[in-house]
Amino acid sequence: MKLFQRSEFYLLVLIALICIFITSQNPNFLTLQNIYGVLRSASVNGIFAVGVLFVLILGGTPDVSFPAIAQVTQYVAVLALIAIGGGNIALAFAIAIVLGAVMGALNGIIIQVFRVTTIVVTIATFNLYFGMLYVLSRGDVLFEVPRPFHDFGGTLLFAREGANGAVYGLSLLPVLWLAVMIAGWFILRRTMLGRSIFAMGGDEVSAVRIGVNTFAVRLFVFAFVGALAGVAGIAHASLVLSAIPNSIVGVELEVIAAVVLGGASLFGGKGTVTGAMLGVLLFAILRNGLVLLNISSYWYDVTIGVAIILGMSANAWQQLRARRNQVHVAVEGEAPR
Amino acid sequence: MKPGQKSFLGRLSADAPLLFILIAMVVLMALLLPGRFLASYNLINLANQLPVLALLSIGMMVSMLSGGINLAIVAAANFTGIVTALTMNWLTGGAAATAGLPVILMSMAVGLAACMVIALLTGFLIAWLEIPPILATLGVMMLLDGLSIVMTRGYTLSGFPPFVIEIGNGSLLWAIPNAFVILVLVIVALHFVLNRSPFGFKLYMLGANPRAAEYSNIDTRIVLMKQYALSFLLAALTGFIMMGQFNSVKANYAESYVLVTVLACFLGGINPFGGDGRLSGIVLAAVILQTISSGVNLLGVDPFFVTAMWGAIILIVIAVSHVTGRYSVQTMIRALGLGRDRADAGSKTKE
Numbered sequence: 001m002k003l004f005q006r007s008e009f010y011l012l013v014l015i016a017l018i019c020i021f022i023t024s025q026n027p028n029f030l031t032l033q034n035i036y037g038v039l040r041s042a043s044v045n046g047i048f049a050v051g052v053l054f055v056l057i058l059g060g061t062p063d064v065s066f067p068a069i070a071q072v073t074q075y076v077a078v079l080a081l082i083a084i085g086g087g088n089i090a091l092a093f094a095i096a097i098v099l100g101a102v103m104g105a106l107n108g109i110i111i112q113v114f115r116v117t118t119i120v121v122t123i124a125t126f127n128l129y130f131g132m133l134y135v136l137s138r139g140d141v142l143f144e145v146p147r148p149f150h151d152f153g154g155t156l157l158f159a160r161e162g163a164n165g166a167v168y169g170l171s172l173l174p175v176l177w178l179a180v181m182i183a184g185w186f187i188l189r190r191t192m193l194g195r196s197i198f199a200m201g202g203d204e205v206s207a208v209r210i211g212v213n214t215f216a217v218r219l220f221v222f223a224f225v226g227a228l229a230g231v232a233g234i235a236h237a238s239l240v241l242s243a244i245p246n247s248i249v250g251v252e253l254e255v256i257a258a259v260v261l262g263g264a265s266l267f268g269g270k271g272t273v274t275g276a277m278l279g280v281l282l283f284a285i286l287r288n289g290l291v292l293l294n295i296s297s298y299w300y301d302v303t304i305g306v307a308i309i310l311g312m313s314a315n316a317w318q319q320l321r322a323r324r325n326q327v328h329v330a331v332e333g334e335a336p337r
Numbered sequence: 338m339k340p341g342q343k344s345f346l347g348r349l350s351a352d353a354p355l356l357f358i359l360i361a362m363v364v365l366m367a368l369l370l371p372g373r374f375l376a377s378y379n380l381i382n383l384a385n386q387l388p389v390l391a392l393l394s395i396g397m398m399v400s401m402l403s404g405g406i407n408l409a410i411v412a413a414a415n416f417t418g419i420v421t422a423l424t425m426n427w428l429t430g431g432a433a434a435t436a437g438l439p440v441i442l443m444s445m446a447v448g449l450a451a452c453m454v455i456a457l458l459t460g461f462l463i464a465w466l467e468i469p470p471i472l473a474t475l476g477v478m479m480l481l482d483g484l485s486i487v488m489t490r491g492y493t494l495s496g497f498p499p500f501v502i503e504i505g506n507g508s509l510l511w512a513i514p515n516a517f518v519i520l521v522l523v524i525v526a527l528h529f530v531l532n533r534s535p536f537g538f539k540l541y542m543l544g545a546n547p548r549a550a551e552y553s554n555i556d557t558r559i560v561l562m563k564q565y566a567l568s569f570l571l572a573a574l575t576g577f578i579m580m581g582q583f584n585s586v587k588a589n590y591a592e593s594y595v596l597v598t599v600l601a602c603f604l605g606g607i608n609p610f611g612g613d614g615r616l617s618g619i620v621l622a623a624v625i626l627q628t629i630s631s632g633v634n635l636l637g638v639d640p641f642f643v644t645a646m647w648g649a650i651i652l653i654v655i656a657v658s659h660v661t662g663r664y665s666v667q668t669m670i671r672a673l674g675l676g677r678d679r680a681d682a683g684s685k686t687k688e
Contacts, residue, residue, distance in 0.1 A: 110652065110655065114655045114659045119599070119609075120600075121652075123599060123648075123651065124647075125648060127644045127645060127647045127648030127651075130645075131641045131644030131645025132645045134644070135641050135645060253479075256475075257472065257476070266471060267469075296487075298483070298486045298487045299487060301479050301482045301486060302480060302483030302484055304479050305476050305481070305482075309462065309480065312466075316466040316467055316468045319467075
């Protein structure tokens with residue numbers, strides 16, 4: 001596809017324009033310290049976005065249960081580490097990934113067996129997981145997370161001293177995000193499994209005919225989303241250094257919007273990791289820009305809403321024009337488009 | 338046969354499971370709460386609480402009939418209430434509670450007009466720019482939530498004149514709440530709009546097969562615009578009722594209802610891909626959900642347990658309808674080739 005026809009290109013232009021505008025108003029935007037901060041705060045949503053991308057490529061409606069899974073795995077992992085009195089961050093990740101994969105796989109099994117659209121099943125499991133977490137935890141907030149979370153969240157790469165004496169550097173969270181993106185890209189673009197996911201998103205019946213094991217692929221995708229939700233849950237706990245039962249839920253629609261702005265189709269079979277990353281970055285930069293421009297945070301939702309509407313409109317307008325200019329030759333036997 | 342119209346047998350078999358669930362729920366609640374659930378004050382309470390959920394669910398259903406969705410429905414209700422309240426404050430110089438009838442009606446007209454502008458914007462995005470409805474309405478939802486927060490600075494606005502409170506909380510006909518009367522009137526009106534008017538006919542056709550509708554000389558864009566206008570109109574009406582019931586407006590009231598209305602549509606048998614879904618189904622579904630939440634509330638259970646239970650109920654309904662679906666009257670009719678359309682069977686994934 002030509003570069004200027006891709007939604008990633010438009011998104012990149014949009015991000016560049018916003019960056020130029022913010023920098024012109026407040027030069028602090030383009031400092032290393034601020035960029036590290038933006039990347040750090042975008043990491044949790046960025047990790048979610050890779051999972052959302054997989055579900056959107058698989059086709060059907062989006063998954064909305066991932067924040068609830070992250071919430072549960074985060075809480076359980078923090079409780080487990082408190083119980084054994086320390087442990088290490090790898091153990092927390094292992095617990096969260098396994099638990100998340102199981103919870104996600106349940107979505108996949110229900111969708112495959114009962115043939116119900118993803119959004120309905122995941123609304124159900126969202127309510128189930130989130131409600132049970134609140135009932136069982138009695139809403140107790142874990143203000144004190146064990147040492148390993150502090151260590152993981154506090155480690156800084158390329159650390160240096162800022163002008164005001166504060167030490168800043170690249171947190172491990174964006175590195176984790178990058179690793180997840182590379183893994184996602186590798187699965188989608190370099191493996192048979194990835195081709196099968198795209199094939200199912202394009203046309204599930206055709207995928208069955210060419211021998212794709214739809215159950216195995218769907219099970220993998222939803223287990224993968226759950227596992228990534230677990231990773232994001234631990235990353236979030238390392239970022240905010242507490243486990244609050246309702247601190248993650250509510251991001252689902254924003255993450256889905258970010259991934260779709262990045263060019264993933266709601267009809268399946270289309271989407272890129274780069275696009276998902278740009279979508280998440282756009283929202284993170286907007287949030288950061290409002291702070292730097294001294295605009296009240298009340299305006300955040302308005303800005304995001306306008307960004308979604310403008311981004312989608314530009315994208316849709318460009319597609320409509322492309323369709324109008326296209327000469328369609330009806331091949332015999334082909335359904336009219 | 339007209340779309341949406343079915344044989345008597347078909348209609349009965351379609352609503353029977355919902356009626357059965359409703360009766361089972363009422364019996365269960367009556368047994369768990371002897372003398373309390375079926376007490377007249379509780380039934381009046383139920384009738385008072387039902388309209389908000391039911392009107393929002395019907396608004397969601399209307400948007401689903403063409404295969405769309407309206408995620409902005411709750412945001413639009415709050416937005417309408419806030420614009421109305423602010424206009425009332427402005428016209429009375431800050432003393433909204435003393436506003437006279439002309440001022441109240443003028444404020445409500447302004448709120449409704451604001452909501453309709455949003456409806457036109459949403460319809461334009463979906464019908465002309467062909468943005469997927471789930472995304473267009475998501476953007477509009479965030480925009481509306483944001484505007485509501487900016488306009489109120491995150492505060493709650495309260496203190497409305499008696500007329501407004503009467504809409505949500507009063508009762509003119511014996512003990513029947515006004516809100517419930519409004520709901521009944523809306524259901525009757527919508528029955529004619531959806532099942533007896535050319536617009537309703539076109540809407541179902543558009544949902545069943547957009548291309549066929551277009552080739553049948555239906556202006557699909559106009560139908561889509563009207564459809565979202567209707568959906569937002571129901572949201573605005575809900576906004577007025579909520580103003581009266583809470584005697585206040587706020588940006589994020591009843592936010593969780595967005596997903597509950599999607600759940601009501603699913604329970605009510607509305608096909609999310611469009612073209613299929615009955616008003617009776619969605620009304621029954623809303624009554625069931627309200628019965629459960631009121632009953633469980635009376636039982637004094639943790640509200641988050643209710644959240645978990647809603648999830649479990651959807652999963653149970655999915656499982657049960659999957660098992661019984663194979664043997665239902667409708668499936669038999671379809672299997673014998675007597676069904677009204679094959680598009681229906683085609684929209685389901687291959688078994």
